[in-house]
Amino acid sequence: LLSERMLNALNEQVKIEAESSQVYLAVASWLETQPGLEGYTEFFYKQSDEERHHMLKFMHYINDRDGHAIIPALAMPQNNYQQVIDVFRDFLKNELEVSQSINNLVELALNEKDYLTFKFLQWYLDEQLEEEKMAKTMLEKLELVGSDRGGVYQLDKDIVGLRKKV
């Protein structure tokens, strides 16, 4: 059985993953309205799906451990951006925060001697490493091209292959 503290912390993470999914969905929708940014658009629709998958994985785990996964209310995400690089700054910032919350869960699981949850969380540690790497790589590339629109469009093509590489 999950302890009360562990259950609440895991349910808090359900909300964090749901919020990430929602935020990336809003990003994808904004990108889709901008001309010529199909690659970035596809990347964020996919990212939103992945976050929903992360959320579902937490929910099934909670329910399998005789807890009850609670579906939270979500705040309206940011729906407009000035430029593509701002999206990636927020993407990296959000993923770093998610990594911190996963780290906190790992710490709690160890403190509670809940080794099943500790084991379950290992998958998320690997996933966060990969997502932070993708976000950093794209941000660095966008910083290199700066305000050169040709560079931004070139990277739009590169981003589709990035998910497989990192």
Ligand code: OFO
């Ligand atoms: Fe990228 O956040 Fe989920 O785990």
